[in-house]
Amino acid sequence: MADATAGDGIAPEENRSASGLLLSADGTPLKNSIARAERRARIRAFLLILPLLAFVMVSFIAPIADMLFRSVENDIVADTLPRTVVELQDWDPASGVPGEPVFEAFYADMLDATEAKIHTRLGSRLNYEESGMSSLFRKTNARRLGRIDDTQPLAPQFEKIDEDWATVEPWAILKTFSARYTPGYFLQAADMKLTPEGVESVDETQQIYIKLFWRTIILSLTITCSCLLLGYPVAWLLANLPMKSANILMILVLLPFWTSLLVRTSAWKVLLQEQGVINDILVWIGLVNDGARLVLINNQIGTVIAMTHILLPFMILPLYSVMKTIPPSYLRAAKSMGANDWVAFWRVYFPQSIPGIGAGAILVFILAIGYYITPELVGGTSGTFISNRIAFHISTSLNWGLAAALGSLLLILVMGLYWLYDKIVGIDNVKLG
Amino acid sequence: MALQPYASPVQRVWYYSFRVICGLILFFLIFPIMVIIPLSFNALPYFTFTPGMLAFEASAYSTEHYRDFFTNSDWQSAMWNSLSIAPAATLVSVSLGTLAAIGLSSGKAPFRGAIMAILISPMIVPLIISAAGMYFFYSRVGLQGTWFGVVLAHAALGTPFVIITVTATLVGFDRSLTRAAANMGAGPVRTFFKVQMPLILPGVISGGLFAFITSFDEVVVVLFLGSAGQKTLPWQMFTGLREQISPTILAVATLLVTLSIILLATLEILRRRSERLRGMSPG
Known part of the structure; x- marks a missing residue:
């Protein structure tokens, strides 16, 4: 380290530039030299910290962030039933059971989902919000979907699988939880729930x-x-x-x-x-x-x-x-x-x-x-x-x-x-x- | 605070009753730990003193529960799992933690407050939250249920202790010593191992002991992150306590108390050595 050796004003005469600035041994102004040395010390300190910082970030902070993310994440509906979600966007629960286009989209989505065997997972997810959704999705299985004739109107055929499909409720739940991010879990944690009509608190007996x-x-x-x-x-x-x-x-x-x-x-x-x-x-x-x-x-x-x-x-x-x-x-x-x-x-x-x-x-x-x-x-x-x-x-x-x-x-x-x-x-x- | 010779009777009564109260509180602290030691030698599978034990009959005592611990395959595999996970986690936290502590104490580290908060956070966040987060995240990347995943998690939980103890030792470290070494031609690596390391070693070792005991005692995270192959001693104890409590647990507990006494003694010796090195009188 040849730089930063000059003391306060006691530098010999030849270590001054023409304008009177203090110079270090290699001829750069002393101020710059010190700044460089300081910067180097800072980088050195940071490099010493870096391995642990990276380690803690990956092994600890990332998991915590993942947990925070999971508390609002709700990809499962939009990923399992992509077409249905799009169709449901323009549907208003107040207007009654959705029309044929929604059923067509749902039929196509469910064929894919049952083939990939992920429809029961969606059922369990929605069951957290409304009990009965799990059995409804389990009932709507590949065997029953296979009997559907897609040249005929679909709504009555879904009603035959389970009469709940002919009611507004399951569709309203699907629409409410179709967003990729949901406050639903936090509401549950505060003894409330997200319903198609808005936020409600749950029954007194279930408030835990x-x-x-x-x-x-x-x-x-x-x-x-x-x-x-x-x-x-x-x-x-x-x-x-x-x-x-x-x-x-x-x-x-x-x-x-x-x-x-x-x-x-x-x-x-x-x-x-x-x-x-x-x-x-x-x-x-x-x-x-x-x-x-x-x-x-x-x-x-x-x-x-x-x-x-x-x-x-x-x-x-x-x-x-x-x-x-x-x-x-x-x-x-x-x-x-x-x-x-x-x-x-x-x-x-x-x-x-x-x-x-x-x-x-x-x-x-x-x-x-x-x-x-x-x-x-x-x-x-x-x-x-x-x-x-x-x-x-x-x-x-x-x-x-x-x-x-x-x-x-x-x-x-x-x-x-x-x-x-x-x-x-x-x-x-x-x-x- | 000695009792003054001119103390009034009320003061005398208070002086002695205060000591009795303190004695009772200290008894409360130590009694549960001490009582399991004789109970672990019970010849019968009970959790209280049998009349034979109280009469000090030799036949009422036995080392059966210890034999069970050393022969039962569940307990043995749990012990070896603990003994392989804890040192590995300690090694990671000590090596990374010591380097970081040196960087943090140089006084030149940028964003010191923020970095410190991140590095200390594993100690602050409740274990159940760490366990939940790690369970979610490590399952995503395929580390859940692996030995490596448990070591990684335990190392993260142990680093704050290394940071804190080593930083505390470095407060008393004379920086001119490293400059002197550099002046005499030693490179940074050589300066570190020959000059700095021997002086901060007590802090590093006690940090290591903290990290070791953190991993060795940890049960919440391993409960979620581990699979049956990583069943550690605390996990086995936890299962034993929750399901069918067996007297072998008392034998294990006694062995663990012995371990903590050894650790405590080591730490005390290190503390005194460190203070002597810094030129302070041991107290």
């Missing part, structure tokens, strides 16, 4: 998602509060004990932190059982009658106990690192000026520990709200979270669009909280262990 979101939020808040209640005294003790004893007690906090999530969940599953250790102890002390053992598992209590235990270190560690910076002399000063213990704590110590409370609480809440494993294992049916529903839709009901929409809503919620965390604590200040 808003309730589930609320339950997730309320249980996460409960867990956050109990973590704070249990974490604050311990963090205070750790921050105020002499280094040696604090380090030993710290092990009791860090060991659970480092222990596998499955290990801790199985420990609680074992402990909380009706014939488990906790009930045994309670019966032995005489607090609980042997015949009336507490039901601590497969309900909300189980979820809250186990998750409080699992997330408690995430509350204690940020609290501890903030409390460590509060000088103990402040408390002594307050007391020397006449404050009693409570006033000194509440007016002097507590306000200074609020950043730690904020950091710990948001961290625990963010982690809690997306939990899947623990609620699944100890939550039963009443203690499950929105994550469990997402998993259900991915692996059991196979309604991937709805899973993606629920996931996107959860992601937005978490990102909002994360933004808040960044404002309060800063991403760079995340500390581990």
Whole structure:
């Protein structure tokens, strides 16, 4: 590196151009030299980051983007029934069952679809929106379509396959969901549905998602509060004990932190059982009658106990690192000026520990709200979270669009909280262990 | 905070009761983990202490559940799967993560905030969302149900930890050392391996341990991305807990607790070494 060697104004006389500009050894103006060196350093730094950035983009960001895309994607109708979709565009549901051109297009599309065996997939897709669509499409199979004589009017022949084809409803559903992008999944995730007449909320008995979101939020808040209640005294003790004893007690906090999530969940599953250790102890002390053992598992209590235990270190560690910076002399000063213990704590110590409370609480809440494993294992049916529903839709009901929409809503919620965390604590200040 | 000699009786009572409360909370933290250790030696397939165990009769204890773990083919294949996936994922996240951390801490990186947010995001996004997205995307490109796909996913989840720990170590790194090395004729590669690497090694290793444990403990993503051939230890435990809970799980849990104790001890040693290298007193 021969450039950028000249110092501030102490360059020898020959390193100046005629116009008085500072020059570097190779004769270029010093300013340009420095700019070039800076640019080179920037490129070098970026090249070091690039492999990981590309890796994370492909292996992580692309999947997330794919999920967001899937929550609105609805190619299946337009891809399976291309001609029908075009014909249905000019049809108005209010004018009754569509005319012969629509049936002709539908007949041609369905012949292709049944041959490719994709008509049942379309049926399952539309069944998410209106039950009965799946069986309707399964009934309209290759064998029945083969009996159709395409020289005769088609509408009555379709009516023979299933009388529903002679009603407005299935056609209206097809028209409503013929667009390539649909808000349908998001509406479902908010307990609403898209109907030919517009957006409606679903029957009261079928409204589950808003309730589930609320339950997730309320249980996460409960867990956050109990973590704070249990974490604050311990963090205070750790921050105020002499280094040696604090380090030993710290092990009791860090060991659970480092222990596998499955290990801790199985420990609680074992402990909380009706014939488990906790009930045994309670019966032995005489607090609980042997015949009336507490039901601590497969309900909300189980979820809250186990998750409080699992997330408690995430509350204690940020609290501890903030409390460590509060000088103990402040408390002594307050007391020397006449404050009693409570006033000194509440007016002097507590306000200074609020950043730690904020950091710990948001961290625990963010982690809690997306939990899947623990609620699944100890939550039963009443203690499950929105994550469990997402998993259900991915692996059991196979309604991937709805899973993606629920996931996107959860992601937005978490990102909002994360933004808040960044404002309060800063991403760079995340500390581990 | 020691108790002052002039403390009033109320203060004395509060001082001791506060310590009792803290003791109970710490007990709550450690008890579930410690209690499974003796339970895993239960001779009977129960999940609570039998009268024989409480009377410390030798016949009430056995290592049967451990024998089951080491002979049962399901558990063994799960263990080997875990032991092949986690190191591979760790290798990817450590090598890419360390390079990126050096680039990020040079102070010259463009769009640092945005890049940092992207690189840290796998740690922030709830696992179920990552799992859902990866399941959708990896099935599109044919990686779903493959060993490579699981490694890729776990490596992505582990990189934020490497970035954070290595960046933290680099804060205390004296940049004039690399300039001195360059001045004496060492090329960038040689400077990196001979000067920079030995000094930031504690951070790199602890980042690696975090990445390893992330992959080793991870169950949500592998549950969706893996096929039966990639069944890992946590997955096997999850299935065991959900369906027919067998006492072998307690033996596995005890072994995993031992592993975390070893990891914790290693990290502590590394932390002290790193502080000594930086000229700070270990505390």
